[in-house]
Each structure stands twice: as C-alpha cells, then as structure tokens.
Amino acid sequence: MNSVVNNKIKTISQNKTWLFVPATRIDRVAKAFASGADAVIVDLEDAVAPEDKASAREALQQYHDSAGYQPIWVRINKAGSEEFFKDIVLCQKMPHLSGVLLAKTEQAEDINNVHQLTNLPVIALIESAMGLYQIDSMAKAVGLAAFSYGFLDLCNDLHVQVGTPAADIIANQIRYQLILTSTVHQLSPPIDTIYPDFKDKIGLSARVQLWSQMGLSGMLCIHPKQVAVVQQALKPTAEALSFAQRVVDEYERSGQAVFKIEGEMVDAPVIERSRQLLNQLLAK
Numbered sequence: 001m002n003s004v005v006n007n008k009i010k011t012i013s014q015n016k017t018w019l020f021v022p023a024t025r026i027d028r029v030a031k032a033f034a035s036g037a038d039a040v041i042v043d044l045e046d047a048v049a050p051e052d053k054a055s056a057r058e059a060l061q062q063y064h065d066s067a068g069y070q071p072i073w074v075r076i077n078k079a080g081s082e083e084f085f086k087d088i089v090l091c092q093k094m095p096h097l098s099g100v101l102l103a104k105t106e107q108a109e110d111i112n113n114v115h116q117l118t119n120l121p122v123i124a125l126i127e128s129a130m131g132l133y134q135i136d137s138m139a140k141a142v143g144l145a146a147f148s149y150g151f152l153d154l155c156n157d158l159h160v161q162v163g164t165p166a167a168d169i170i171a172n173q174i175r176y177q178l179i180l181t182s183t184v185h186q187l188s189p190p191i192d193t194i195y196p197d198f199k200d201k202i203g204l205s206a207r208v209q210l211w212s213q214m215g216l217s218g219m220l221c222i223h224p225k226q227v228a229v230v231q232q233a234l235k236p237t238a239e240a241l242s243f244a245q246r247v248v249d250e251y252e253r254s255g256q257a258v259f260k261i262e263g264e265m266v267d268a269p270v271i272e273r274s275r276q277l278l279n280q281l282l283a284k
Contacts (some may be wrong), residue, residue: 012099012121012145013188013217015039016234017227018073020194020220022047023056026063033070035224036231041073044087045103053083057090064094073123075101079110091118099123099145104153106131108141115143123191126178127153135177139185147178148191148220172214179215189217198223208233236277244274 019037021028023044032040042063048056063069074097076087091097098121102114105124114122122143126132127150135147151171155162160170171193178190192211195204208219208230219230236244246261251271258267 012123016218017230018191018218018220019224019227020047020075020222023060023074024048024052026059029063029070029072030068032224035227037221037224037227038218039073039098040070041075041101041220043075044083044090045075045077050083053086057086061090061093064096069096071096071098073098073101075103075125076114078102078104079106079113088114088117091120101125101148104128104131104150105138107134108138111138111141111144115141121145123148125150126174127157129154129157132174132177135181139181139187144187146188146191146217147182149174149178149193151193152196175211175214175216189215192216192219194220194222195226196222198226201229204229205233236281240277241281244277247271247274248278 015038017037018039018041019032019035020041020043021032023042024047026042029040029042042060044053044056044060060074074087074091074094076091077083079102091100097118100114100118100120101123102110103125104127105111106128111122111124114120120143122141123146124131124138124141124144125148126135131138132149132154138144139147151174152162154160154174155167155170158170160167175190175192182188182190192207195207197203204226211219212234221227221230243261247266247270250256250259250261250266258265260266
C-alpha cells in the first residue's frame with residue numbers, strides 16, 4: 001500500500017459517525033456533512049433499486065467532479081455480481097474517494113481485488129455466516145482497514161429472531177469476534193452496525209455506550225438526526241474526566257506504578273486508560 005492509503009487507514013478509527021446517503025439522493029450529501037458526520041457513505045447497494053443503479057452512478061460521478069465535492073466513502077455491491085464490476089469501474093474514475101465499503105464480504109481475495117483495482121482502503125461489511133466464519137483470513141487481506149457488519153442480514157442467515165434477548169447475545173458475540181480479530185491483526189477497531197429506529201434517542205444512546213465500552217471505534221448511521229445523539233453519548237462525564245486527570249497527575253508526580261485515588265486502586269491499565277481518555281479530548 002502507498003503512503004496515501006496508509007494515512008487514510010490510520011485516520012479511520014477517528015471517525016465515530018458514518019452516515020449513509022442513497023446514491024439516488026446525491027443532493028443529501030451536503031446535508032449529511034452539515035449534520036456533523038465524520039464520514040459520509042454514498043450507497044450504491046441496498047438503497048438503490050436495480051433499475052436505478054445506472055443513473056445513481058452517473059449522479060455520483062457528477063458529484064465527484066463538481067466544485068462542491070467533499071471526500072466520501074462509497075458502498076459498492078457484492079463482489080462477483082454484475083453491479084460490482086460496474087461499481088469498480090466507477091471508483092476507478094473517482095480518484096478522490098476516501099475509500100470503499102464492500103457489501104457482503106466473504107473472502108480475502110475480494111478485498112485484495114477491490115484494493116488492487118481502486119487503490120483505496122476497504123471496509124469489509126460482514127453480512128453472512130460465511131463472512132463471519134472467514135474473518136480471520138480476511139483480516140490478512142491487503143488494503144483492509146476495518147470490519148463492520150450488517151446485523152439484520154446476519155440474523156436472517158443465522159436464523160436469529162431480531163429484537164429478542166437471544167439476538168442481543170449474538171450481536172455481542174459478533175462484536176467480540178470482530179474486536180478480537182481486528183486487534184490481533186492490527187486493524188482499526190470495528191465499526192458498529194446501524195440502529196434502525198432513528199427516532200429512538202434513548203435506545204440509540206444506550207447502544208452507543210455499549211459498543212464504545214466494548215472497544216469499537218464508531219457506528220453506521222442511517223439518519224442525520226442520529227449523528228448528534230451518537231456524539232453526545234460518546235462524551236465522557238465530568239466525573240470520568242476529573243478522575244482521569246487526577247490519575248495522570250498523580251502518576252507524573254510520584255512515578256509510582258501502583259497507588260490509590262479516593263480509595264480506588266490504580267495500576268498500569270487504569271493509568272493507560274486515563275491517558276487515552278485525555279488524549280482523545282486533546283485530539284478533537
């Protein structure tokens with residue numbers, strides 16, 4: 001990979017909100033960026049009917065070549081499909097893309113091919129049992145930046161009933177597998193799946209706290225209103241910031257590896273976590 005692609009991959013984990021826009025509604029891209037989303041994904045796959053895909057590609061090309069263009073990601077169709085090859089040709093004509101989301105990824109070769117043909121970083125969307133089964137081999141693919149997943153598609157393939165406690169267990173197992181594999185292979189942390197009910201702010205906030213506590217890096221969003229909810233849910237509390245600052249201050253003052261703050265034992269993992277929290281704020 002060249003240095004430009006490497007730099008793009010390194011910055012992916014900084015993106016907390018990934019907002020989808022249908023390629024049939026290119027006029028919404030500016031509004032998507034105005035929502036404060038860290039990354040905007042123009043969708044050529046599920047959000048576009050087969051009869052509309054050709055005109056959607058034309059609209060996307062026109063936007064890319066326009067004076068108002070802002071770097072976007074593009075979700076392309078499944079590898080091997082007729083639409084996939086048309087999407088690849090389009091991506092080759094758009095050198096200023098940020099990267100590609102590959103729908104229904106199931107093998108490393110597909111990721112390698114997309115990267116080789118486009119010279120863009122790839123986010124692999126895991127949407128089938130086979131894709132989930134193959135994540136370890138896919139993690140070694142050249143050009144892979146991160147994993148994400150489509151939970152509703154996975155539930156259908158795994159015969160899991162959506163909206164049940166069982167589905168929650170499966171979702172957390174998927175998150176765990178993606179986190180473990182991404183960490184071992186030094187990828188950016190995975191990106192959480194969509195939250196379908198964009199009117200449910202409380203539920204979305206709870207979901208954000210869950211995946212952020214588990215170590216995922218961001219979330220796919222389907223509505224501009226979700227962006228602010230995600231951002232607010234990710235803000236650390238004043239109490240957490242105060243504690244982290246006291247931990248770092250005491251460590252730098254004393255140099256001790258183990259000490260107490262307000263009766264709580266502090267050791268190396270707590271010190272590192274406190275530093276990470278404060279560094280995240282400084283990076284913004």
